[in-house]
Amino acid sequence: MFGTACAGVWSAPGRVNLIGEHTDYNGGSVLPLALPRRTWAAAAPRADGLLRLHSADAPGEPAELAVARLVPGSVRGWAAYPAGVAWALRRAGYGPGGADVHVETDVPLGAGLSSSAALELAVALALTGLAGQEADRRELALLARDAEHAFPGVPCGIMDQTAAACCITGHVLHLRTRDLALRQVPFDPVAHGLRLLVVDTRAVHALRDGAYAARRAGCEAGARALGLRLLADLAPSQLDGALGELEPSLRPLVRHVVTEEVRVGRVVSRLEAGDPRSVGELLTAGHASLRDDFAVSCAELDLAVSAACRAGALGARMTGGGFGGSAVVLTEEAAAAGVAREVEAAFATGGRRPPRVFAVTPGDGARRDL
Incomplete structure (x- = not known):
């Protein structure tokens, strides 16, 4: 897409919540599982501090943003989600540099299956991966939630991002949202x-x-x-x-x-x-x-x-x-x-x-x- 070699591909799943709805922002428990359907982020580093974003599901020219100048309210449309992730990572000291990021998904959009969290976590892994950094999965989930609050303006709880980050095959994730305690239930x-x-x-x-x-x-x-x-x-x-x-x-x-x-x-x-x-x-x-x-x-x-x-x-x-x-x-x-x-x-x-x-x-x- 960008005429540069891809340095890696990262992905994150959509989720379906077995039970525990509208409890996550109330400190309650939830029981999501990761879907087999995923969002992929193919990325390559840039030396100029620009974040270029392109989606297979949003035809048109890539969004081109200066990472150091990202502030809430500065990006509209689908690009607000990955831009918010870059902003949140930088504020937390992960310092993502510039990157070309192309995303594709087979998570149905607007279907209540958390396509937004899948996008956020795939991009979070891509940006930290390009920088040679690793973050605790629960921390990445929190940063992605903060990004969704600040940029698209959705006051979501923490379930979707934690499910995208932490679910494993053959289990549902029992997440206690008040303290992010989690365990895998077969x-x-x-x-x-x-x-x-x-x-x-x-x-x-x-x-x-x-x-x-x-x-x-x-x-x-x-x-x-x-x-x-x-x-x-x-x-x-x-x-x-x-x-x-x-x-x-x-x-x-x-x-x-x-x-x-x-x-x-x-x-x-x-x-x-x-x-x-x-x-x-x-x-x-x-x-x-x-x-x-x-x-x-x-x-x-x-x-x-x-x-x-x-x-x-x-x-x-x-x-x-x-x-x-x-x-x-x-x-x-x-x-x-x-x-x-x-x-x-x-x-x-x-x-x-x-x-x-x-x-x-x-x-x-x-x-x-x-």
Whole structure:
């Protein structure tokens, strides 16, 4: 692309969150897994301090930026994500120099599968790799989150970047977001005769439109009203009493966060007991909470979940920030094709765009590929 030899290729995955939605910025626990679908960053160093960025998915001239002059608000569009990473790395003392970076992805964009975190971590590894530097994966995740806050302006939690950085094959990542404590929990649906399906509803979500930020602000207001630093500090046994102290608009937000934290713990326990089939009901309960209490679902997500469950899936839920994007479905292997057909038929009957339905297995986090 740039007429120079590539010095290396780095990649990072999209993610699907098995359960634990809108808990990450509340200090709660999440349970994501890395998708087999990835974003690749091919890079070469430059001596002039320029960062040139090109994407196969954004045709046109490369963005050309001076690394030393990067400040929040100075870059628009897709290039704000990698530019923000370069800015955050430099502030943290990693001092990325100039680079030519070309990116390609097979993570569906706008599908709630964290294409942004995949891009951020692939570029973070590329820039530190070109400089001959290594950083702790959790530190890179934090820097990528800071970059997303400052440059594109998305007030995301830490789950997506940590999943892209730290997931491993055959496991879900149990991440306690209050202190970034993590452990790998075995999850191999194929070995148990199961399939994990992702339904990309193709209802594109946009977390910068204010709705996501409004939910986060509501959670923070609920915590302040209860005298808590984080909503996840509220014990389930305290929930009923706490709800009575809150104004009505905050009650459902707090109820979702506390009950979702309980569901995450139950899923972890069942997976560790070797009983992945039984987690399906918890996925469906989580969707109901996201739909009714947190109000971040949409017609397409509700249709995907209801159609999957009607076809015999063990459980299903929306995944990601909401307002569009994808659902995740746990089903017996023998029923997987029928579940996919039922979902597709429901969308056709409803006059909606055909969804993309595909099976996933837990994959690797960020890495150098070449």
